[in-house]
Amino acid sequence: MRSPQVEAATGLPAKVTIYEVGPRDGLQNEKTIVPAATKVEFIRRLEAAGLGTIETTSFVPARWVPQMGDAEEVLAGLGADGLGRRRPALVPNERGLDRAEELGLGAIAIFGSATETFARKNLNRSVSEQYAMFEPVVERALANGMWVRAYVSMCFGDPWEGPVPVAQVVDTAERLMDLGCHELSLGDTIGVGTTGHVHRLLEALATRGIGTDRMAVHFHDTYGQALANTMAALRDGVSVVDAAAGGLGGCPYAKSxxxxxxxxxxxxxxxxxxxxxxxxxxxxxxxxxWMAGQLGRPSPSNVVRALAGA
Known part of the structure; x- marks a missing residue:
């Protein structure tokens, strides 16, 4: 059996946009460097499989995230196909934006934090200081006609601070969206979220004028809740979902x-x-x-394991 029996479910959107993060978020935590040519081939194969939106790389210093030190080489390998609005790259600051602009990128993402500890570890900034860092990035990008996404990490829990109040996440999301970003991605960075928590957060965001039409969800599967949480978000009106082919991923600054x-x-x-x-x-x-073979280990995806062995 290579496909599920189709039984239409009520309360879900007719169409969902998958924002594929495998080449960036999926590979950034690998212990050995994945060659740029392999990343290019990975992206090409994802395109051929029908994934329209693919986050390709990150313009962070190689000393921070060594796996992303080849951003220019990867984009050169993709050519014009790697530069459009459906091929965003992560940009942490103005130096990263300089690199993106030199290549002619049409879409970027900034990566904020809802908690102080993670903001310090990931950005070397406080939560309040991160907005000052992002403001000129977003302003310049919008002036150049770029599409801009804002990630908020640690929306459902933080390994150092514990539970994160919903109001704290909403305050962060609102500040980032007030910069002018087109889309907001809510990140369960350590995978501790549950369906009721998802509903409460989306409800609270709506009261601040951030509707599901400008929202995406990004769940990690640490506790096996990622798919359930995603379906809960879809039933609340979200129609953009971040996912990584093969279940790849992790975070270099959040070991859990x-x-x-x-x-x-x-x-x-x-x-x-x-x-x-x-x-x-x-x-x-x-x-x-194929990618699991390149990495030398089996895919953690249940569906990959089931269908590859069928």
Whole structure:
């Protein structure tokens, strides 16, 4: 059996946009450097499988995240296909934006934190100081016609600070969106969120005027809750979901963070519910099996394991 039986589910969007983060968030925590040519091939295979939006790389200093030290080489390998609005790259500051602008990128993402400890570890800034760092980045990017996404990490819990108040997350999200960002991605960086928590946060964001039409969700699967939390968000009106092919991922600054929601697991669930994604599941599974071979370990995705062994 290579595809789920389709039984249309109520309360879900007719179509979901998958924001594929495998090449960036999925690979950034690898202990050995993945060659740029392998990353380019990975992105090409994801494109061929029907994933329209793919976050390709990150313009962070190589001393911070060594796996992303080849951003220019990866984008050169992709050519014009790596520069459009559907090929965003992470940009932490104005120096990173300089690099993105030199290459002619059409889309970027900034990466904020809802907690003080993670802001210090990830950005070397306080929560309040991060906005001053991001403001000129977003202003310049918008002036140049770029599409801009804002990530908020530690939305559902922090390994150093524990539970994160919903109001604290909403304050951070509002400040980032007030900069002019087009889309907000809510990150469960260490995978501790639950469905009720998801609903409460989306409800609170709506009261501040941040609707689900400008929102994405980004769940890690540490406690096996990523898919359940995603489906809860979709039932609340979200229609953009971050996922990583093969369930790749982690965070170099939060050691308790495990892999992202596997794109294959998400696609299986959505296709079974009658939701359109535009993704060829068989081609995607083949891609993740190939990448697992490059990394020298099996994919953690349940669907990849099931279909690859079928």
């Amino acid at each position: 963070a495990t892999g992202n929601l596997a794109t294959e697991d998400l696609v299986w669930a959505l296709h079974g519910a009658g939701v359109e994604t535009g993704v060829d599941l068989d081609a995607l599974v083949e891609t993740s099996v």
